[in-house]
Amino acid sequence: MITVTIKTSQALESPMYFFLFYLSLSDTCFSTSIAPKMTVDAFLKNNNISFSECMIQVFSFHFFGCLAILILILMSVDLYVTICKPLHYMSIMNERVCSVSVAIAWVEACVHSSVQIFLTLSLPFCGPNVTDHYFCDLQPLLKLACTDTYMTNLLLVSNSGAICIVSFVMLMFSYVIILYSLRNHSAEGRKKALSTCISHIIVVILFFVPCIFIYTRPATTFPMDKMITVFYTFGTPLLNPLIYTLRNAEVKNAMRKL
Template structure:
């Protein structure tokens, strides 16, 4: 395919969640409420950790603040565009806008996965090596780990986007989703996509699946160790690890479903996309705050101080 054909695609049409004119206003208000709750919940965690000196200096809450920021960005990459399409007739996105959305979608998503992995490491050190915890998880180490997760997200996302940009697009231009993502975009390329699809599955799906399995094993070992060996603070440690495990499951299971298989369309794809782009970023703050007395007390202190 020559270079001229690769530039003919100027925009994509997003088919969205529903073509029903009666259902779209209902979906708009529903997802607007969920998005506002996502902003409120994650923003509250970020503000609380930032202004509470005790939480700010604790590695677990420093990482939780980073996770909330990524959740906020992750949802913002897709939801505002989806909301605008629910109230407008022209449901299009430019080719450059589509590529940009894919870059930040995978950047924030992969960074979040790396942060969750670091949080598992943090809990392992806190439970298995408590006497060395402050030395190993120093503030400098936390900043380095957070920076590394961002760098890893950039590298992952650039790799994905470069592979897409090297492919020719000359029509059709309809994406059966409410945002731009690789599984849908790659199907529209005017070339054989088998090798690129295999690289995408390896880069996203297998890496995500491997991380998920490692994290499940890690938290299982930690929960067994807490139950059998930890005496002091057992309830708090169990609650913390359980919360982390719930969030890990909510984040990883949909990603494994979408990316660790051939890029084919299945009826549940859009529902799963809603789960990990809208529902999970909203639930994460609730899971962490409702099961964490220290966080709830810090929120009360911050609220009382502000008023």
């Protein structure tokens, strides 16, 4: 609904909505890489998945997850320019810059997910084939490998874990700068900008804190892992439309017209 509204509405042509379109798209595909298979399995009482389907799920999950992270970073940059450089906004965040930024995000997401697939395919699987998880991910697959996975887990942490931590620090630092710059704005401007920043920060915390917990530790599993994973695989994509769209009068008006 959000993607169709943004694409068909002439009132939603600013860079903010350009990025929101790709965030909605990546969130949709991110959850779709897991939910349909899980739902069908629940109804059919069938918890089997082929190796090729598992690899597709690993690739798509990490591809769209990484893409969502990079789009969130681009949205924080857009918000920074909006609040801190308002007179230069259109020259800085022009159409070419936005398009190139999103294209780079797609390439980086592809590189990240390709690394995940390479790490998975490098593992020998010759014994157990049952994972204690509701989708295919590298952490539960490491437990099935017939070899020492210390180095693989180290590479996993340096890949997925580093992306989560660095992105989280960058985003929180950008919001600190934005909030600090609000001291020079009027009371009404501060209130509006503060409301937007807080909603963005809530999304960032709900998405990144569980990711950091899962992807930045040694190859050990806890009973709470699956429940924590639910937050960033289903919870955050569900909350993003509520936080970024339903609080926005322009988007709501465009949806009503559509």
